[in-house]
Amino acid sequence: MNRSAARSWWKTAVGLLLTGIMLFPVYWMVNVSLTRDQDMRKSPPDLFPAHGTLAGYRTVLDEQLPYLGTSLVVALGTVVLTVALAAPAGYALAKLRPRGGGLLSFVLLAAQMIPGIIMAMGFYAIYLQLGLLQSVPGLIVADSTLAVPFAVLIFTAFMSGIPGELLQAAQMDGASALRTFVSIVLPMSRNAVVTVSLFAFLWSWSDFVFANTLVNGGVHEPITLGIYHYIGNNNQEWNAIMATAVVASLPATVILVLAQRYVAAGVTTGAVKD
Numbered sequence: 001m002n003r004s005a006a007r008s009w010w011k012t013a014v015g016l017l018l019t020g021i022m023l024f025p026v027y028w029m030v031n032v033s034l035t036r037d038q039d040m041r042k043s044p045p046d047l048f049p050a051h052g053t054l055a056g057y058r059t060v061l062d063e064q065l066p067y068l069g070t071s072l073v074v075a076l077g078t079v080v081l082t083v084a085l086a087a088p089a090g091y092a093l094a095k096l097r098p099r100g101g102g103l104l105s106f107v108l109l110a111a112q113m114i115p116g117i118i119m120a121m122g123f124y125a126i127y128l129q130l131g132l133l134q135s136v137p138g139l140i141v142a143d144s145t146l147a148v149p150f151a152v153l154i155f156t157a158f159m160s161g162i163p164g165e166l167l168q169a170a171q172m173d174g175a176s177a178l179r180t181f182v183s184i185v186l187p188m189s190r191n192a193v194v195t196v197s198l199f200a201f202l203w204s205w206s207d208f209v210f211a212n213t214l215v216n217g218g219v220h221e222p223i224t225l226g227i228y229h230y231i232g233n234n235n236q237e238w239n240a241i242m243a244t245a246v247v248a249s250l251p252a253t254v255i256l257v258l259a260q261r262y263v264a265a266g267v268t269t270g271a272v273k274d
Contacts, residue, residue, distance in 0.1 A: 026249075033057070033242035040238055056243030064244050067226030070136065071205055072251070074222055077140035078204035079197045082147040086196060087189070089148075090155020091181050095167060105156065108149040119145060120213040127214060134218025142210045147200035158192035159185060194262035198255060205252055223248045 032040075033056045034049035093101050123142045124133070132138035162185060170180040186193070208224040215221055227244050230237045 029242045029245055033239055033246050035239055037237075037239065053239070056237075056239035056241075057247070059237070059240040060243050060247050064223065064226050064247070067221055067223040068248065070220045071222040071224070071248070074136060074139050074143065075201045075204040077136070078143040078147060079200045081140060081144045082151050082200040083193060083196060085144070086148050086151030087155055087186060087193070088181065089152045090192075091159055091185055093152070093156045094159035095162070095164070095185070096177065105153070108152050111145075111149040116146065116209045117213075120209050123210070124213055134215045134220075136215075136220050139210060139215050139222070140204075142214055143204040143207055144200070146203050146207075147196070150199065151196040154196055155189065155192050158189055162188055191262045194259050198259050201255060202252055205248075 031047070031049055034052040034054070035046070036051055036053045036055075039046065039051065092098055093105060098104075120142070123138075127133045127135075127138050166184055166188075167180055170184055175183065205222075206224065207222070208228070211222045211225050212228070216225060223244065227241055227248070230241045230244070
């Protein structure tokens with residue numbers, strides 16, 4: 001018992017140490033966001049903001065709210081478009097078994113390996129012809145291309161575990177494939193919907209490559225570009241940068257904490273077969 005307790009204590013200590021190391025950048029971000037400009041280059045730096053200031057957060061309220069609003073619109077639009085495209089596709093691959101379904105699954109898997117900068121260049125050329133540069137809908141479509149392949153695979157794995165008897169009973173009652181999907185499959189796939197929505201939101205919220213390529217200089221820019229605008233050749237407002245980063249991290253953190261139970265279920269369902 002003593003050996004077991006000692007081993008458990010060491011595991012806990014190592015876990016806390018590793019957690020502290022991983023979370024230290026988050027703490028330092030908060031610390032810098034509260035640090036005065038004249039203390040930024042202090043050596044050694046203060047581990048705590050002894051002379052704290054909220055100037056960075058006032059800058060966020062004065063200058064960054066439009067960027068945050070754009071990011072929220074783009075992220076929610078990406079979530080809606082991703083679920084609208086991926087859920088029916090996952091249902092078709094899992095239950096309707098179309099011809100070429102295996103090949104399509106392989107293509108979706110390979111699509112996730114394409115570097116984002118290559119896709120951004122392709123979108124730039126297309127949007128230049130269509131007049132969609134510096135537009136929110138164009139950015140939503142671009143961000144969705146990152147989430148849809150992953151989302152289809154998640155939906156396919158989850159919906160494969162739905163009992164076929166339920167779908168057969170619905171068909172015997174006269175329900176069409178669409179009615180079966182909307183009334184039975186989609187409600188039962190709540191965990192997968194939450195998982196896909198969360199990842200789509202996070203990818204869109206943190207996107208910089210597409211934003212910098214497709215909407216830079218436009219009227220509506222996301223928060224990643226809002227932070228980037230603080231960095232210049234002769235001026236780096238680190239407390240404003242870090243304050244913006246803290247504020248921008250809050251929505252994603254809250255959503256992740258609230259949805260973690262559904263995400264764990266959505267990712268693991270379909271990983272094993274009975």
